[in-house]
Amino acid sequence: AQSVTQLGSHVSVSEGALVLLRCNYSSSVPPYLFWYVQYPNQGLQLLLKYTTGATLVKGINGFEAEFKKSETSFHLTKPSAHMSDAAEYFCAVSLTGNQFYFGTGTSLTVIP
Amino acid sequence: DAGVTQSPTHLIKTRGQQVTLRCSPKSGHDTVSWYQQALGQGPQFIFQYYEEEERQRGNFPDRFSGHQYPNYSSELNVNALLLGDSALYLCASSPADRELGYTFGSGTRLTVV
Numbered sequence: 133a134q135s136v137t138q139l140g141s142h143v144s145v146s147e148g149a150l151v152l153l154r155c156n157y158s159s160s161v162p163p164y165l166f167w168y169v170q171y172p173n174q175g176l177q178l179l180l181k182y183t184t185g186a187t188l189v190k191g192i193n194g195f196e197a198e199f200k201k202s203e204t205s206f207h208l209t210k211p212s213a214h215m216s217d218a219a220e221y222f223c224a225v226s227l228t229g230n231q232f233y234f235g236t237g238t239s240l241t242v243i244p
Numbered sequence: 245d246a247g248v249t250q251s252p253t254h255l256i257k258t259r260g261q262q263v264t265l266r267c268s269p270k271s272g273h274d275t276v277s278w279y280q281q282a283l284g285q286g287p288q289f290i291f292q293y294y295e296e297e298e299r300q301r302g303n304f305p306d307r308f309s310g311h312q313y314p315n316y317s318s319e320l321n322v323n324a325l326l327l328g329d330s331a332l333y334l335c336a337s338s339p340a341d342r343e344l345g346y347t348f349g350s351g352t353r354l355t356v357v
Contacts, residue, residue, distance in 0.1 A: 136286075164345075166345055168348075173350075174350050174351075175248070175334055175348035175349050175350040175351050176287070176334065176336075176346075176348040177348070178345050178346070178347070181345050222286050222287070224286075229338070229341075229345070230275075230277075230292055230299070230300050231277075231289045231292065231300055231302065232277075232279075232287075232289060232346070233289070234279075234286030234287045234288075235286050236284075236285055236286045237284075237285070237286050
């Protein structure tokens with residue numbers, strides 16, 4: 133069975149500070165891993181994904197994530213937070229690319 | 245290029261009623277999945293349709309059913325609505341290459357009173 137744990141339901145950072153959103157997964161085999169962002173009253177937008185190959189994945193808006201198999205983690209980072217980054221972030225895991233298992237989300241607040 | 249289109253955007257229904265939600269996938273996508281997102285939660289997989297058949301189903305009761313048409317558009321039907329069915333229902337489409345991930349619509353906000 134697959135599952136995702138997002139540590140910290142709420143994260144606050146100052147504008148310009150490092151953003152770190154944590155995601156740990158449980159899977160019997162190496163899965164596909166995704167980060168999605170959701171703005172209020174909107175659907176989910178894909179930030180980045182890991183399928184195979186390079187473990188450091190770069191996404192849109194300056195975000196990146198590193199797949200660490202030994203730690204079963206896929207943490208999301210951004211060097212410098214911007215006000216427009218305030219949103220809900222979801223980590224997701226999938227074995228086949230069909231059914232996704234989402235975490236409960238992390239709400240990011242950016243303080244000016 | 246239009247993304248995933250869902251209708252209606254908002255809906256209010258009474259307990260016991262039935263509801264139909266609609267989804268048009270992104271151009272070039274042939275697979276449609278439905279997710280339920282309760283307030284403050286992550287999306288939960290309901291089912292996936294491919295080639296007009298339900299290919300995979302999550303842990304949802306039979307009150308939740310769906311359909312996919314030859315043009316790949318899809319419907320989600322929920323019978324005998326419960327208060328607990330109140331949620332944002334998200335439609336997501338994907339191409340044949342599943343590694344590319346889903347494209348999500350903006351969702352239908354269903355409120356059951």
